[in-house]
Amino acid sequence: MRTKTATLAVGAALTMALAACGGDAEPQTTDESGIDFQGTLVIWTDEERAESLKPVVQEFADANGIEIEVQGIAENLQDQFVTASEQGEGPDILVQAHDWIGNLVQNGAIEPIPLTEEQQAAMNPDALRAVTYDGQIYGTPYAMENLALIRNTDLAPEAPATIEEMVATGNELKDAGDVEDVLSIEVGKDGNPYNAYPFYASAGGYLFGQDAEGNYDPADLGLAKPEAVDAFEKLAWLGEEGAMKTTMGPEHAIPMFAEGKTAFLVTGPWAMNQIREAGISYDITPIPSFEGGDPATPFIGTQTFFVASKGENKAFAQEFVADFITGADLATKLYESDPRPPVNIEAASAAAESDPDMAKFLAAGEGGYILPAIPEMQAVWEPFGRAHAAVISGDDVEAAVKGAADAIQEAIGA
Template sequence: MRIRSAGLVAGTAALALTAACQGGGQGAEQSQASMVIWADPERAGVLQPFADEFGKTNGIEVDVREVAADTIQSDFVTAHEGGSGPDVVVGAHDWIGNLVQNGAIDPVQLPQDKVDALNEVAVEAATYDGQLYGVPYAMENLALIRNTELAPEAPETVEELVETGGRLKEEGEVQEILGLQVGQTGDPYHMQPFYTSAGGYLFGTGDQGNPDSSDLGVGTPESVAAFEKLAEFGEEGKSVFKRSIDAENVGSLFNQGKTPYFVTGPWSLASVQEAGLEYDVSPVPGFEGASDPVPFVGVQAFFVASGSENKVLAEEFVTNHVTDPDLATALYEADPRPPALTGVNGKVSRQDPDVGKFTDAGADGQPMPAIPEMDAIWDPFGKAQAAVIGGADPQKAVESAAETIREEIG
């Protein structure tokens, strides 16, 4: 799962810098100004024809450079610090806090009519310190995929899910009640709907709407109560959440009909369809009588580099061309995740109802916290969840995780 400013270059030095960014040497000659976009391999090929058209219209060359998905953020920060970064970078919204902290991106000025054309949660995700820092084009979140031959009706609560899955397991129809990846070190992303339904939270919210790292929800009484609920459905309880189910086996578990339910994102749809199962998509349910589950929402966006030598044109491309329905549709076809443009989302949903169902499942979701302090959460919090699911004391596990996180945040 989940990838979440311009002006014509003037002067020989600026041209040499752009050439270096494209892989040329300092002495490389260029016949005209150029703009560089960094994107991961899955999107670079899709972008190039649109970039070529933009370049032709504006009398420049636009080079879409392929950068490995797992290094593009760090490579971008390093290039920015060295003065050789791109003009535009494509990536995840939860990079924003780190990129802003490093002074690597600028806010974008998106006309209100274009803001209104985007999904509200996607806009919220791309907003930091009250300013829009990226133009979203795709979203992703968790939902519940179910095998409709085994479970015809969508469960409204976790308890209802367990009742159906437990019966099927007793009858020998399935091996596991639920396909939810936990693993030996936990998985806070996939556990988030259940943790929030049980009353837990990660960070409070500051005055600017950003997650507030000084208000850490891990270690609070609410988080202890949430972990007690996770323990109730863990290996020494109802045996729904299990460490033996991880990212490596959860997909095949569902695709082979060994569990009726699968908590996952749109990235799993292709393999489910290839397996030939009858399936449907619905929101991840919450616990009976508890809070509504709040899955994370991830957003992919285009950002304008603060060091761009082509800022006016980069801004023009990001604000007026990323919101082009044709580009949004092409990006969706290359990687079928719900488009952020509501009109395009509606169009593709009519062709593929799963898109709309995933969008609906994330309607009340929370954008993945974009503050740098989020990095301190994943490892200790995941290990605490795995330990509690395996039978460890919830209060001790949560308080230990909180101590580690606070030390990391500083």
């Protein structure tokens, strides 16, 4: 049976962050200290994240007289990293979401991070919990993220109270010729479990059950339960209404909203640079629930620096990730380059005071679920995505859900 003990008190974390402004404790993580390192520290990440990391990392490298190279990997980053690590040819550091931890640990690809109590105290505790696996910290989280509803306030002045109201408003605007689509939400031909999850959760679905301590139980697969069929019926309805469709890929969702072609966008803080540059009027609110349904709780993820277990410069990689990424200075610069709420409490408090959007994203994540980092989670994405794409395209719901559940259970040996 599932429990809801792993929900996040994101608002409480923000309150703690604001209160920390006047605190005396501050970890000794200065970027001005001398660094004795002669090699080239190699960092792998995805192509999009590489663009935001490069200027921040380069500034740090120049200030300290060292060489750091950020490489954006176009495809199959996790598989390439594991394979390269096995051959001793991988990077020193990997930057990616925390839910890869279980699989990377299982493959012996990353090292625990020896964070001091002082360094841990400077971080959002929920972010630390996200990167803790089998009692050890396996990465340094630097940013948190979750989905929210962003709406064009010129087109939709009031936040919708329910998903049904949002869809109705979107259809009315489309019928009037004011917009081209009901809702902007990235799906694509393979589906999108991450984006679908709040709607699935509101309709009564879940992925893995949890024990009293909040640990995910892979033997309790939500997709194998009758509630999953009911939840996917709701996703199918969104497809019928034109609110979710496989033709809405990553190249469409954010640009269409930024261009005023949709009134509503479900996305995360990574979209804010593009939306701000567009100059439209907008507001950020939690994703509404289905009428009479459960809360539309999003996943909570952390962007994380991992140390490769077989990296050429492992000693300095540990130092860089533990002593510098944890500091408020680099956390603030990373936030300014890519506005996702910082994990560092001091940086988060400063960002919350200057950027109301960040506080709104944190509020939208209130009650969200930490994205499972267990190895079995890697078996969920593709089958769930296929089922998502199938039902919003009109395929039989029960068959799609059963196919996904069977594929996942076979993969994890449940």
